[in-house]
Structures are given as C-alpha cells and as structure tokens.
Amino acid sequence: MTDHQSHTDVFRRAVRDLGRRRFLTTTGAAVALAFAVNLPATGTAAAAELDPRRIRDNPFTLGVASGDPLPGSVLLWTKLAPRPYETGGGLPSGTRVPVRWELARDRRFTKSVRRGTTLAHPEFDHTVHVEVTGLASGCDYFYRFLAGSWTSPVGRTRTAPSAGAQNSRLKIAAVSCQAYQDGYYTAYGHLADEDVDAVFHLGDYLYEYAVNATGGNRHYTDRRLPDVFNRETVSLEDYRLRYALYKSDPDLMAAHAAHPFAMTWDDHETENNYAGDVPEDNGPSDAFLIRRAAAYRAYWENQPLRRPQRPSGPDMKLYRRLRFGTLAQFDILDTRQYRSDQAYGDGWQTPGPESENPARTMTGATQERWLINGWRDSRALWNVVSQQVLFSERRSVPGADFKLSMDCWDGYPASRQRVLAGVAATGIDNLLVLTGDVHVAYALDIKEDFRVPSSRTIGSEIVATSISSGHDGTDRPANADTFTQANPHLRFAHGRRGYVTVALGKHEARADFRAVSAVSTPGAPVSTVASFVTEAGRPGLKRV
Structure with missing residues (x-):
C-alpha cells in the first residue's frame, strides 16, 4: 500500500465515522478538519x-x-x-x-x-x-x-494601472470549464498568443471526476496516465495530484506564462453542484466540510492567489476586488461557498414558493453588501462582475410552462433582485457580468425585469464557453432556437469550445467570441464566431 493510498483510506474512514456520529461541538469538528487535511504546524522551521x-x-x-x-x-x-x-x-x-x-x-x-x-x-x-x-x-x-x-x-x-490613471484601453479574456478528460486545451494555446492585460477564470478549473489511463477523450496512444487519476478526488492528496495532471498540459502552461490570471472557482473544484456546506448527495455537512477543506487548500496551493485568500480549514475568502485605473473595476464573486441549498432538489424545475423565498441567497449577506457598497464607492467607467453561473433569466421553453435551472441565479431570484436593486441604487451605468459554467457562449441583455421583455436594459452579460468541457460541441446548440424564443434578451448562442475577449474603452466595450473547431484532436484553428459592442451610457448589446 502506498503512502497516498494509506492517507486516502484514513481520510475516507474518517468521513464515514464522522457521518455516523456527527460531531456535536465546534471544537470537535475543528479537530477532525485539522486531522483530515494535514494542516501545517504553527511553525515550519522543523522541516x-x-x-x-x-x-x-x-x-x-x-x-x-x-x-x-x-x-x-x-x-x-x-x-x-x-x-x-x-x-x-x-x-x-x-x-x-x-x-x-x-x-x-x-x-x-x-x-x-x-x-x-x-x-x-x-x-x-x-x-x-x-x-x-x-x-x-x-x-x-x-x-x-x-x-x-x-x-x-x-x-x-x-501590473495594474495606478488608482487615478486615466487609462483609455483595457483588454481581458474570460475562460471557464476545462475538464481534462473531455479534450485538449487548444484554446489556451491560442489565448497565449492574444494581447490581453489579464485573464479572468470563471470556475471549473478542475473536475473531480476520474480520468482513465488514455486521458478520456484525448485518446492517448503514446503514453498511459497512472491509476491514481482513475478515481474521484476526495482527499487532499487526490486534489493535489489532479492539479498536477491539469497543470502539466502545455497549452495551459503557455497561457499562464503569457498572462496574469484572476481566479474564482465554481463547483467542480470541490464537488458537482454543492451549495455551501451541503454536498451533492445531501449527506452530512460535517463530513462534507472535511472534503471542502481539502479542496480549498489544494486550490489555493495551486493557483496564483495572494495571502488574504489562504484558506482556514473549510473556509476561504475568495471574493475580492481589482481596479484598473479609472476605466474598470472588477468584482470577483464566490457563488458556491455561501449560497443556500438549491431549491426543489436542484435541476430544471418549475419556479415556486421554495425557489422564490426572499431569504434565499446566492452570495451570502456579507458578500452581497460588499458588492453593492463597492459599486457605491466605484469611480470606474465600467463595473465588471466576474462570477460563475448564469445571472440572466433563462427559461426552458416559451409560454407559461417553463422551467428554470435551480443551480443558476434563476434558482435565487430574490438574491438577483437585491443585486439589481443595488445597481439602481448606486447609479452605475455600465454593468458587465462575466459568466462561465454552461459550456456555451452566450450574449445577453440584463433586464430590469426579466418578466417584461420591454423593461429597461441595465447591463450586459457575456458568457464564456468552455475550454474543453462538453467535448467538441456544435456551432448551434440543439436548444438554441427554443432558448432564444423563450428569452428575447438572449442575443447569441454558440456551442463550440474557446474563450471570449472583452476590450474596454472610453466609449464602448467590445466582446469577441473565439472558438476552436475541435478539442478531440490537438492543434485546431481558432476563429472569431461573433462580436458584440455595448456603448458607454447606453446599455444593450449590438452585433458588429
């Protein structure tokens, strides 16, 4: 038995035991967490x-x-x-x-x-x-x-421009969702050649799922991956080794070496569709927090994050703010760690009293106040929110019998309405929301009231498709026509893999959706499949 196997077995036994007896005191839970994730001693001089x-x-x-x-x-x-x-x-x-x-x-x-x-x-x-x-x-x-x-x-x-700089140009890229086993990171190779000031990663840098010896959809014939990857990540060592696999990809390394990244996570860095301290299978929270502590620790270790983001046990303050002169302010959100559990058991559901409960939150009250207060103090022309899951409403079908995704902001409409009220109260004019998660490129107008298509447009949402998740994809997703009919504020949908660049200027912001033809084989070319602009002071996307 290897040291890794021994550690993993001990961890899994601890999780099972913890789930059975449920710690009754905070102190007991803290001791279990410290043991399970092998937290460092108070000093490291002994090493x-x-x-x-x-x-x-x-x-x-x-x-x-x-x-x-x-x-x-x-x-x-x-x-x-x-x-x-x-x-x-x-x-x-x-x-x-x-x-x-x-x-x-x-x-x-x-x-x-x-x-x-x-x-x-x-x-x-x-x-x-x-x-x-x-x-x-x-x-x-x-x-x-x-x-x-x-x-x-x-x-x-x-480096970023100084706080009072009257900068007139900033170009960023947004990326998300890079399941190693779903295909090659060809898009990252092209992104490495782009002239951008920073890359905003919107989550799902890592997937917890097993990767087989041939790299899944990569179909390796010249090498075999170790068996250690052919299982779901559970322990700290599992997560650390999975980051090593992902980061060994040459295209990803090239992108990191070319540009500074601003990171946030979604669910798969820990476990699919978890919500706060509630795991996907609704198991014991105490047991899940041990796994979350391991995942958060490995995330900080393996990402270019500063000291304030270093985790403490199962907690990690990832939301933060970056400013680029007077041109742009970026508010980076965490919509996983503090959210209420998904309503109606998750998935696509008919909205109702449970999902529409005013007490439900996507961000937690503290982060919500931080976001709105940051807008109140902002002196930037463009206020950009870097976050994970779809913010705008996305009905499944036209008519009254629609369903909504309970994992997105649609499952937390009261939380979204408080954020929209914050936009109105603070008077910011140029709101951009950057989103990942759905493995599709979308361009959407953010409406004051999504139930009324003619209501005022108060911002724009730019959704980056995945780097590899979802395999090759298609130019036109199968549900694109239905979604467009059901959601008039949806201006564009494209289902290939890639990324989006956003150029911010004094008069307009321009989004270029970049896509590769395939990820099942390496070296595919990249092209711009659509471009949109929104004018400063005149919210709404126009195709160019």
Missing part, C-alpha cells in the same frame, strides 16, 4: 532544508503563473515537482527547498528589477507564492524561478 543542487530532475514541470495584478504589485507562482504525478512531486518528504526568483523588464533578464529567495514548504506541497511590491504601475514584467541548476520557463506579467 529539514534540502540543498536544491541535489534535485536531479527538472522541478519546474508545471510551469509558472502570475495573478491578481495590482498597481505596483504582482503575485508570482510555481511548484517544485520533479515527478508531478507522484505524492509530494518526487521530492523527499518533510523537506523545504530554497527557491530563487527574478523579475526584469526584458525577457533576457538584462534589466533586473527585483530578486529574492523564498522557501517551498512541504506543508504547501512545495508550491511558491511570491508577492512582489514596489513596481511601476501599468507595466509589463518578466519573471522566472531558479532551484539549484534548474531554471523555470519565463513568464510575462503586467
């Missing part, structure tokens, strides 16, 4: 330090990344994993490793700006998070990591 010159194989197999650009600051990430598909990445257990980092204004590092040394701790699976400050705002930088004789790939990042 032995490994001389990086003893690392015989390339430790930078998972590339580099940067994230959450601020004025004058960047966050740099990497992980040491000479053998990424093994527990501990192939490094001696219990050892910390010194890692050098460099930041420069040129790719050849002749114009060095900052450099330093940090430690890759075993408690964080030898991941590295370096927050570099004191930089120029709105500038490109290049970075790399060094361990012993090994040098990482070079990454490019970009």
